[in-house]
Amino acid sequence: xxxxxxxxxxxxxxxxxxRRIVVKVGSSSLTTASGGLDADRVDALVDVLAKVxxxxxxxxxxxxSGAIAAGxxxxxxxxxxxxxxxxQAAASVGQGLLVARYTASFARYGVRVGQVLLTTDDTxxxxxxxxxxxxxxxxxxxxxxxxxxxxxxxxxxxxxFGDNDRLAALVAHLVRADLLVLLSxxxxxxxxxxxxxxxxxxxxxxxxxxxxxxxxxxxxxxGVGTGGMVTKxxxxxxxxxxxxxxxxxxxSRAADALxxxxxxTYFHRTGRRSADxxxxxxxxxxxxxxxxxxxxxxxxxxxxxxxxxxxxIAAVEGEFSAGDPVELRDxxxxxxxxxxxxxxxxxxxxxxxxxxxxxxxxxxxxxEREIVHRDDLVVM
Numbered sequence: 439x440x441x442x443x444x445x446x447x448x449x450x451x452x453x454x455x456x457r458r459i460v461v462k463v464g465s466s467s468l469t470t471a472s473g474g475l476d477a478d479r480v481d482a483l484v485d486v487l488a489k490v491x492x493x494x495x496x497x498x499x500x501x502x503s504g505a506i507a508a509g510x511x512x513x514x515x516x517x518x519x520x521x522x523x524x525x526q527a528a529a530s531v532g533q534g535l536l537v538a539r540y541t542a543s544f545a546r547y548g549v550r551v552g553q554v555l556l557t558t559d560d561t562x563x564x565x566x567x568x569x570x571x572x573x574x575x576x577x578x579x580x581x582x583x584x585x586x587x588x589x590x591x592x593x594x595x596x597x598x599f600g601d602n603d604r605l606a607a608l609v610a611h612l613v614r615a616d617l618l619v620l621l622s623x624x625x626x627x628x629x630x631x632x633x634x635x636x637x638x639x640x641x642x643x644x645x646x647x648x649x650x651x652x653x654x655x656x657x658x659x660x661g662v663g664t665g666g667m668v669t670k671x672x673x674x675x676x677x678x679x680x681x682x683x684x685x686x687x688x689x690s691r692a693a694d695a696l697x698x699x700x701x702x703t704y705f706h707r708t709g710r711r712s713a714d715x716x717x718x719x720x721x722x723x724x725x726x727x728x729x730x731x732x733x734x735x736x737x738x739x740x741x742x743x744x745x746x747x748x749x750x751i752a753a754v755e756g757e758f759s760a761g762d763p764v765e766l767r768d769x770x771x772x773x774x775x776x777x778x779x780x781x782x783x784x785x786x787x788x789x790x791x792x793x794x795x796x797x798x799x800x801x802x803x804x805x806e807r808e809i810v811h812r813d814d815l816v817v818m
Contacts (some may be wrong), residue, residue, distance in 0.1 A: 440492060441726065442459075450620065450696065450698040450699070450700060450704065452616075452617070452638055452683050453617060453644070453683070453685060453695070453696065453697075453698040453704075454538065454697065454698040455616070456496070456615075456616035456617035456683075457495065457496055457497065457616050458496070458497045458499070458578070458613060458614065458616050458617075459490070459496060459497070459498055459499070459501045459615060459616065459617045459618075459619060459635045460498075460501060460599050460606055460609055460610040460613065460615045460619070461487065461498060461499070461500050461501070461618075461619045461621065461692070461696075462500075462501040462502075462603060462605075462606030462618070462619070462620050462621060463483060463501075463502050463503065463504075463621045463622075463689055464503050464504075464571060464602070464603075464621065464622045464623070464689075465503040465506075466622065466623045466691075467479060467483070467503045467622060467623055467688075467689035468480055468483075468502070468503070468504040468507070468508075468536075469504060469507045469508065469559075469748070470635075470677075472511070473743075474511040474512075475504065475507075475508045475509065475535060475536065475539050477539065477543075479689070480539050480540065480543055481543050482690075483621075483689060483691075483692060484540070484543040484544055484546075484547075485515040486692045486693045486696065486740070487583070487692075488544065488546075488547040488549055489693075490696050490737070491549070491583070492547070495783050496655070497578045497736055498582060498583055499578070499583075499584045499586060499609060499610075499613055499615070500575065500584065500585045500586065501586045501587070501602050501605060501606040501609055502536065502540070502541075502585055502587055502602070503587070503602045504532065504536050504569055505528075505531065505532040505533040505536050505587055506518060506525055506527045506528045506529045506532055507604055508531075508532030508533075508535045508536050508539075509528035509529060509531035509533075509535070510528055510532070512531050512532075512535070513527065513528055513531055514705050515528060518793065526670050531733025533553075533555075533587065533795050535812065536587070536589055537551065537553045537583075537585060540585050544583060549581075549582075549583055550581065550582045550583070551582065551583055551584075551585055552577045552582040552583070552584050552585065553584075553585055553587075553594060554570075554574060554577070554584050554585065554586045554587075555586075555587055555588070555589040556586060556587075556588060556589060556605070556609075557589050558718065558724070560721050561689060567612070567718065571612055571794060574586075574609075574612065574613050575613065578613075583807050586605070586606075586609055588602060592777075600664045603620060603669040603670050603672070603673035604669065604672065604673050604676065604721060606620065606673060607673040607674070607676040607677040607680075607682075607684075607721075608681050608717065608718055608721060609715050610680075611676075611677065611680045611682065611718075612678065612718075614711070615756065616682070616683075617682065617683055617684075617685070618673075618674075618677045618682050618683070618684045618685075619634060619684070619685045619686075619687075619692070619695055619696060620642050620674065620684060620685070620686045620687075621687065621688065621692055621695075622670065622687075622688060622689065623688055623689070624667065624687075624688055625639070625687050625688040625690075625691055625701065625702060626639045626640065626641075626686060626687055626688075626701070626702040626703040627639070627640045627643070627649065627654075627667065627670075627671065627686060627703040628652075629651075629652055630653070631653075639702075639703065640652070640703050641700060641703065641704065642703070642704045642705075643674070643703060643704070643705045643706065643768055644706045644707065644708075645706070645708050646675065649671070651772060654666075654668050654671055655674055656665045660814070665667075668754045670686055671686075674686060674705040675705075675708075676721055677705070677718070678706065678708045678709065679708050680709055680711065681707050681709050681710045681711030682707065682711070683704065683705060683706060684704070684705040685702050685703070685704055686702050686703045686705065687702025687703070688702070694734060704743075704805040707738060710757050716815075716816040717816075719763060719776055719777070719778070719814075719816050720776060720816045720818065721762055722733075723763040723776065723796065724763065724764050725756075725764050725765040725776060726756055726757070726758035726759075726762040726763060727751070727754070727755055727756025727757065727758040727762070727765070727779075728752055728754075728755040728764060728765040728766070728767055729751050729755075729764055729765070729766050729767070729779075729786075729809070730751065730752045730753040730754075730755070730767050730768075730769060730771075730808075731746070731750050731751060731752065731766055731767065731774070732750055732751075732752050732769065732770065733768070734748070735747070735749075735750025735751065736768045736769075736774055738750065739766060739815065739817070740774050740775065740817050742769040743812060743817075744812055745776065745808035745809075745810060745811050745812040745815070746766065746808060746809045746810040746815065747793075747794060747809060748786070748789040748791070748792055748793075748797060748809055749753055749791055749792060749793050749794075749807055750791060751786065751788070751789075751790050751791070751809060752791075753790075754783060754786045754787055754790070756783060756808070757783050758779060758782070758783045759782050759783075760779060760780055760782055761778055761779070761780075762778065762779055762782055763776055763777070763779075764776070764778075764779045764810070766810070766815075773818050774817065774818060775815055775817045775818055776815070776816055776818060777810035777811075777815035777816065777817060778810065778811075778814035778815075779809060780807060780808060780809060780810065780811065781809060786809065789805070789809070794806045794807065794808075809817065
């Protein structure tokens with residue numbers, strides 16, 4: 439056995455040993471060319487997932503795209519609309535069809551399905567994050583299989599955020615998964631265009647440097663999804679940095695991937711596992727404004743891991759409310775951190791450059807607090 443073969447075998451061993459697995463499947467793997475759900479494709483995926491969890495030792499969380507795609511044909515749409523209102527309408531119709539199809543298909547194996555619709559707001563705020571974790575964890579404990587999707591019918595940012603690849607990486611982090619499997623219509627990451635001769639599959643990625651030379655493509659030609667290899671590699675990077683190994687392959691090879699065979703591309707863990715919700719704040723939130731920090735505040739936040747106080751803020755930009763995510767910038771305009779702000783944008787200007795003690799004395803005790811608490815702040 440060669441050193442390369444040994445490395446692959448050891449890597450895939452993590453796949454077979456994984457107990458809690460998040461599987462993400464894309465729209466193109468579930469729908470027909472006209473945009474409707476393909477019952478045979480859904481059943482084929484369910485067959486694989488039901489077999490994996492049949493022994494009772496493994497838990498599956500399914501992050502499924504396809505709501506908007508499933509709603510196209512019933513609404514007489516020939517392709518994914520570009521305007522937000524029709525996307526939301528398609529999602530509203532399609533989400534019910536998607537979950538009904540999964541419910542019927544998993545019922546063949548006596549498996550109950552639970553629908554979980556998430557937005558970034560559900561998981562970047564502390565209390566919402568805990569609630570999302572408890573719901574998913576309890577569904578698994580009760581033997582149900584959670585089917586997760588973005589709440590596309592109401593969450594405008596999520597539809598523009600587009601694909602579910604990044605959502606899957608963040609859900610894997612949320613549920614403390616042992617493995618993330620990304621399924622699409624491509625059987626792995628290649629060192630070039632897989633449609634052209636002379637390219638080869640990249641079996642393993644140990645870190646960003648391994649694929650720095652690779653030109654990665656965007657959304658596919660089916661026209662029903664929004665992702666592509668770019669979003670999948672980014673999702674793999676997020677999960678790997680959070681201590682979760684990733685397998686990227688095609689839906690048709692899901693069984694091989696989940697059994698630890700050498701298929702697709704295996705992304706090694708590059709960071710340590712953490713239960714920190716701030717990963718969501720860093721990768722899933724959309725800043726509603728910005729605060730410019732003086733040099734001392736930048737050092738305190740970035741190097742000292744301190745809370746941001748009013749005394750260190752030089753300027754305020756944007757319209758935001760207390761609890762919204764904001765970007766923290768240095769005096770050159772570079773983003774250095776992101777956090778959940780404790781005050782409305784209109785309140786902050788009169789607080790600038792003043793100590794919390796001074797503010798409390800003049801304005802009341804409710805102003806003797808941080809603009810952004812360190813527990814709600816992530817360095818970028």
